[in-house]
Amino acid sequence: MSRLFSSFFFLGLLLVAEWYGFQAIRTLVQHYSPLTRRISAVLYWVVTVALWGAGIWAMSTRHMGTTPSKGYIGGLLLALVVAKLVVLLFLFPEDLVRSARWVGRLFTGSAGTSATAGAPLTRSEFLSKLALVVAGIPLVALIYGMVRGATDYRVRRVTLRFPNLPASFDGFKLLQISDLHTGSFPSKEPLQRAVRLINEQQADLIFMTGDLVNNYAHEVEEHIDTLAQIKSVLPKFSVLGNHDYADYVSWESREAKQANLQRMIQNHAKIGWQLLMDDSHTIERGGEKIAVLGVQNWSNNGRFPKYGNLAKAHAAAGDAPFKVLLSHDPSHWEGQVLEYPDIDLTLSGHTHGMQFGVNLDFFKWSPVQYVYKQWAGLYEQGKQYLYVNTGLGFIGYPGRVGFLPEITVFELKRA
Numbered sequence: 161m162s163r164l165f166s167s168f169f170f171l172g173l174l175l176v177a178e179w180y181g182f183q184a185i186r187t188l189v190q191h192y193s194p195l196t197r198r199i200s201a202v203l204y205w206v207v208t209v210a211l212w213g214a215g216i217w218a219m220s221t222r223h224m225g226t227t228p229s230k231g232y233i234g235g236l237l238l239a240l241v242v243a244k245l246v247v248l249l250f251l252f253p254e255d256l257v258r259s260a261r262w263v264g265r266l267f268t269g270s271a272g273t274s275a276t277a278g279a280p281l282t283r284s285e286f287l288s289k290l291a292l293v294v295a296g297i298p299l300v301a302l303i304y305g306m307v308r309g310a311t312d313y314r315v316r317r318v319t320l321r322f323p324n325l326p327a328s329f330d331g332f333k334l335l336q337i338s339d340l341h342t343g344s345f346p347s348k349e350p351l352q353r354a355v356r357l358i359n360e361q362q363a364d365l366i367f368m369t370g371d372l373v374n375n376y377a378h379e380v381e382e383h384i385d386t387l388a389q390i391k392s393v394l395p396k397f398s399v400l401g402n403h404d405y406a407d408y409v410s411w412e413s414r415e416a417k418q419a420n421l422q423r424m425i426q427n428h429a430k431i432g433w434q435l436l437m438d439d440s441h442t443i444e445r446g447g448e449k450i451a452v453l454g455v456q457n458w459s460n461n462g463r464f465p466k467y468g469n470l471a472k473a474h475a476a477a478g479d480a481p482f483k484v485l486l487s488h489d490p491s492h493w494e495g496q497v498l499e500y501p502d503i504d505l506t507l508s509g510h511t512h513g514m515q516f517g518v519n520l521d522f523f524k525w526s527p528v529q530y531v532y533k534q535w536a537g538l539y540e541q542g543k544q545y546l547y548v549n550t551g552l553g554f555i556g557y558p559g560r561v562g563f564l565p566e567i568t569v570f571e572l573k574r575a
Contacts, residue, residue, distance in 0.1 A: 181244035187288035228346040231558035239302035243295040250291035305559030311350040321575040328446030334570040335363035338509025339371040339551030343379030370401025370488030377423035398433040399454040401488040438469040440476035451480035460495030490534040493546045511535040513550035513563025
């Protein structure tokens with residue numbers, strides 16, 4: 161019942177936002193000619209209905225697979241809806257005040273006063289114009305995020321100090337990428353730029369922490385040659401994310417879904433990544449060693465699966481004095497990882513920073529923080545660290561605002 165109520169409330173909110181968006185436009189052009197006002201009204205509703213129709217088509221066919229065109233349709237729809245919700249926030253309170261005054265006049269019998277003739281702006285007109293100006297900020301930001309932000313790659317550098325880090329690994333550089341979602345890219349060029357930037361970092365060890373595709377294994381295949389150019393002297397390691405299991409599409413049989421997963425595993429190998437599925441690998445340097453553990457997707461959020469077996473991966477790591485865990489979903493950290501105090505560093509992705517928010521050195525905000533306690537950047541508890549990479553690719557909204565695509569370089573130092 162609560163879910164049904166939420167659905168109706170959300171639908172009602174969207175309808176009201178559309179109406180207030182129209183009212184703001186109508187107020188904006190009220191001093192123009194009748195023909196201009198009619199054309200404005202027709203254009204508003206034609207664009208609105210067409211975009212909603214395309215958006216509903218894109219959402220209703222997601223089970224058949226995501227494509228860049230569907231993403232851009234959804235992104236434009238999102239930008240307009242957010243803008244109209246901003247207009248609603250400005251104009252709805254004014255209507256409440258007007259309604260209260262009207263009711264008050266009914267009871268008092270007061271005729272009230274009208275606006276002064278010749279006044280340059282009525283309060284309603286001023287608020288409508290102000291609402292449209294403010295609504296233009298997220299509208300422009302979300303559109304710019306699609307045009308530029310989605311592939312505006314940034315390198316983030318993090319220095320971590322550990323007392324138990326073997327001396328031979330002092331200054332060791334790790335590089336993490338995550339959430340490539342290769343099925344969302346309309347061309348090869350963006351990932352080619354990303355690979356060049358990755359190689360410029362000259363990292364000792366490279367990790368990819370899940371969600372190579374949106375759903376289907378074949379989505380990455382046109383990018384295999386590009387991703388295979390990532391250079392590393394040591395093995396490159398990867399794990400699977402929730403999207404890599406293709407749980408979000410309809411399959412004609414269980415065997416077909418399993419075949420897709422096997423094809424995914426083969427594609428990791430073709431790229432040159434060593435896929436860790438509840439396993440561990442030892443890295444030796446100067447006669448000392450560290451362990452890299454990797455688990456299948458495991459989430460402490462009931463919406464996502466628990467495929468991983470951390471106990472198995474931990475046992476495979478043996479007595480390595482320093483352990484790095486690759487686990488796609490950051491909720492795994494509090495769900496299980498902290499029960500293993502000898503796992504020094506956990507690297508995750510999954511959240512994308514919701515691809516939208518405020519990302520400043522002194523202040524971070526994104527809607528995803530209301531779902532995930534650890535959602536972007538570095539977290540520490542006791543002697544254990546978690547880092548949540550906000551992703552290299554995108555899905556759903558085909559852009560990024562605030563939380564730009566990230567390549568993270570860690571320098572390990574002996575405390």
